[in-house]
Amino acid sequence: AQSVTQLGSHVSVSEGALVLLRCNYSSSVPPYLFWYVQYPNQGLQLLLKYTSAATLVKGINGFEAEFKKSETSFHLTKPSAHMRDAAEYFCAVNRDDKIIFGKGTRLHILP
Amino acid sequence: EPEVTQTPSHQVTQMGQEVILRCVPISNHLYFYWYRQILGQKVEFLVSFYNNEISEKSEIFDDRFSVERPDGSNFTLKIRSTKLEDSAMYFCASKQRPGQASSWNSPLHFGNGTRLTVT
Numbered sequence: 297a298q299s300v301t302q303l304g305s306h307v308s309v310s311e312g313a314l315v316l317l318r319c320n321y322s323s324s325v326p327p328y329l330f331w332y333v334q335y336p337n338q339g340l341q342l343l344l345k346y347t348s349a350a351t352l353v354k355g356i357n358g359f360e361a362e363f364k365k366s367e368t369s370f371h372l373t374k375p376s377a378h379m380r381d382a383a384e385y386f387c388a389v390n391r392d393d394k395i396i397f398g399k400g401t402r403l404h405i406l407p
Numbered sequence: 408e409p410e411v412t413q414t415p416s417h418q419v420t421q422m423g424q425e426v427i428l429r430c431v432p433i434s435n436h437l438y439f440y441w442y443r444q445i446l447g448q449k450v451e452f453l454v455s456f457y458n459n460e461i462s463e464k465s466e467i468f469d470d471r472f473s474v475e476r477p478d479g480s481n482f483t484l485k486i487r488s489t490k491l492e493d494s495a496m497y498f499c500a501s502k503q504r505p506g507q508a509s510s511w512n513s514p515l516h517f518g519n520g521t522r523l524t525v526t
Contacts, residue, residue: 330514339411339498339519340450386450394440394463395500395515397450 298323298391300370302398310406315359315374317401319387322368328390329370331361332397335383343385346370357381379405413499413518420489420525428484428521430499439482440500440515441474443467450498456482489525496520 303318321327329346344355351363361372372385382405387398412431420426432439441453455462456474464472471487482501486493500515 332517339413340500340515340517342514342516345514392463393438394452394455396452399449 298325298327298389299396300329300387300389300398302387302401304401305399306402306404308404308406309377311379312376315372315377315381315403317372317385317387317403319361319370319372319398320368321370321387321389323389329361329363330388330390330395331355331359331370331372332386332388333357333383334386334400340386343372377403377405379407381405411499411501411516411518413497413521415521416519417522418524420523422489422491422525424489425485425487426489426523428486428497428499428523430482430484430518431480432482432499432501433516434480436501436503436516438462438502439474439476440502441484442498442500442517443495444498444520445495453484453497486523489523491525494523494525496522 299322301320309315326348331343332340333343334340343359344353344361346353346363354360359374361370363370384400384402386400388395414429418426439456442450443453444450452465454464454468454474473485475483498520499518502515503513
């Protein structure tokens with residue numbers, strides 16, 4: 297069954313530095329993958345989704361993710377972190393018409 | 408942009424009481440979901456609902472839980488005989504009908520959640 301694993305429950309980066317949040321998937325079929333963000337006291341907002349049309353997916357707020365089949369990965373990146381990026385980020389996979397989430401990574405931005 | 412709305416934002420109830428969490432999904436969506444997130448933990452699937460019936464439910468969704476779409480716009484989650492461990496953030500979500508090429512991988516649209524506190 298499809299699932300995702302997020303490495304690192306907490307990641308800290310300095311403002312202006314590269315953001316890298318890791319996600320690996322497990323799937324016997326081509327997966328549909330997503331990244332969601334949860335800002336404090338808010339719901340889940342879609343950042344981007346992988347649909348097999350392109351391996352590099354661009355999302356909102358300057359984030360992007362690259363699907364690498366050889367590494368079964370879908371890591372989320374942003375070239376330059378901003379204070380407003382501090383949030384919880386969830387990698388997710390579509391399974392049987394529902395979405396299954398990873399455990400989440402809390403991103404801390406250091407001034 | 409259309410949104411999923413949930414009410415109330417915060418619900419406090421005593422153990423053993425019944426609660427109803429309300430959601431208004433996006434109007435042209437046909438698949439509906441409830442998820443929950445215990446504080447500090449992952450977002451967990453509870454139930455999916457399509458064509459006026461439950462499509463799938465997780466082991467969390469025991470016989471104290473029920474869902475209903477009473478009037479074609481609201482989608483409710485009822486929890487009877489609440490327990491302390493039901494305390495969590497509950498998220499409603501909706502999406503377009505799957506099976507069509509353009510919507511098979513359509514994402515879920517989430518509401519801002521209802522924080523349920525059972526005392």
